[in-house]
Amino acid sequence: MVRAIKGTLVECEASIKSMIINIDSENNEYIIEDLDEFHLVIKDNMVAQLKAELEKRLKENVPDVEDESDSDQDVK
Numbered sequence: 001m002v003r004a005i006k007g008t009l010v011e012c013e014a015s016i017k018s019m020i021i022n023i024d025s026e027n028n029e030y031i032i033e034d035l036d037e038f039h040l041v042i043k044d045n046m047v048a049q050l051k052a053e054l055e056k057r058l059k060e061n062v063p064d065v066e067d068e069s070d071s072d073q074d075v076k
Helices: 014-027 044-061
Strands: 007-011 031-034 039-043
Touching: 007 044, 014 031, 014 039, 014 044, 039 044
Parallel strands: none
Antiparallel strands: 007 039, 031 039
16 A cells, blocks of 8 residues: 655755754654755645754854944944
8 A cells, every 4th residue: 555645845055955964863753755955745744844954953053243334333
């Protein structure tokens, strides 16, 4: 009997895809299919959870950059 799983196509940079694969490798609960260098099919009901986990890891690994656009306003 064939069983279908509803999925969402995700397109991202290779570095983000690598992070998603790393997250999925812990429990294999997100990725249905790894299509190519920039595309994955993610379980539809897990997209929000994956996005939250990815944002959490990005905050841990990427330092915040202060908005320096205001610093130029003082110079006349």
